[in-house]
Amino acid sequence: MDNKISRPASIVRQGELTLYATSLKVSDLLISNFYSVEILDPDDQTDKGYQRLLNKARAKKLADYIVTGQETKDAFLPTSVFLATDKDIDFNPLNNTIEINIDKVGPFSVVDGQHRIEGLKMAADKDKRVLDFEIPVNIATNLSKIAQMCHFLIVNTTQKSVEKGVEQRIYARLTNALEIEDIPNLPRWISNSVQKGEDEKALQYVDFLNKNNDGPWYNRIEMANDDNKNATVNQKSFVKSIKRYVLVANNPLTIYSSDKQHKIFSNYWKAITNILGTNEPSVLFKYNGVELFCKFCVPFFNKLINIGDFKVTTIEPLLTQVFDNMEGDYAGVGHTEFWVKGGKASFLNSGAINVINTEMVKALHQSNLVKDIDI
Incomplete structure (x- = not known):
């Protein structure tokens, strides 16, 4: 597969955060080194991962739904996947497109949506038509690893709950990062807990x-x-x-x-x-x-x-x-x-x-x- 992707996109600026709102085909996700999921390792104190463990049953449930929808053409998955990179992406304002060179910017970190991606991959293994299925994606650029972890915490505590044990680990890592690394602005309840340590x-x-x-x-x-x-x-x-x-x-x-x-x-x-x-x-x-x-x-x-x-x-x-x-x-x-x-x-x-x-x-x-x- 070609390691370059060109997609129409809208640029979204939220303070110092730059997002590109676009869509990707499932086939794009299968490109080598396209994405990684930073799973938290409880046994490695130097580990930088923050994601919860994959629930394969949850991913399979989505895969079955997507495969069934190929016949009736009514499979529906509107929620955006949130990807991030600590590098920049080329954006052409004249035709509103982004060009992603996977060899240079990959792999993207999956901040939110690992179960959707895994479910789509499982579906594509069962039915090749799923390779052309498109999903909405928001891509954050120039976002450090610790900032990506913060955004994962924000997304999963303001919209849906993250497993409390994982949340405790992230809080602890943010406490250790205070005065050492640049941390993005956090909601007050998160910031207070991080500060208290x-x-x-x-x-x-x-x-x-x-x-x-x-x-x-x-x-x-x-x-x-x-x-x-x-x-x-x-x-x-x-x-x-x-x-x-x-x-x-x-x-x-x-x-x-x-x-x-x-x-x-x-x-x-x-x-x-x-x-x-x-x-x-x-x-x-x-x-x-x-x-x-x-x-x-x-x-x-x-x-x-x-x-x-x-x-x-x-x-x-x-x-x-x-x-x-x-x-x-x-x-x-x-x-x-x-x-x-x-x-x-x-x-x-x-x-x-x-x-x-x-x-x-x-x-x-x-x-x-x-x-x-x-x-």
């Missing part, structure tokens, strides 16, 4: 827990775009709990470096699991366990910091005292049986978790662990 900080906790093979959370957290069959809770939920209960002003651990905070938090969970066990199936490693022990950790750390020791061997006996001091309906919270799947912990709602946390804080105040000092 809570997603980035919370993800550091979650990444540490999930990759620490010496800790109880090793490989138990399903990261964004990661199909982890061993996971018991997803990144989205864990990050949300850490943002809400751990990254708070009264957390005494903020005086320490982030690395030390992560290690202390991991030791906290090691002590919990030393007492309650790690055998599956256990609700301890699901939402209710995460929510309760993230909620309880700051009062616990405020007690622990007076001892001045964050080793597992110090944390565990203090936790044991807390569990032993528990009374009433939830006195069993410190026993393995309480957390077995199908047991009492499985049916806790947010109100019950709040009650347990309150009772645990009361039990914490009754404890009196003093660190032994070698003389």
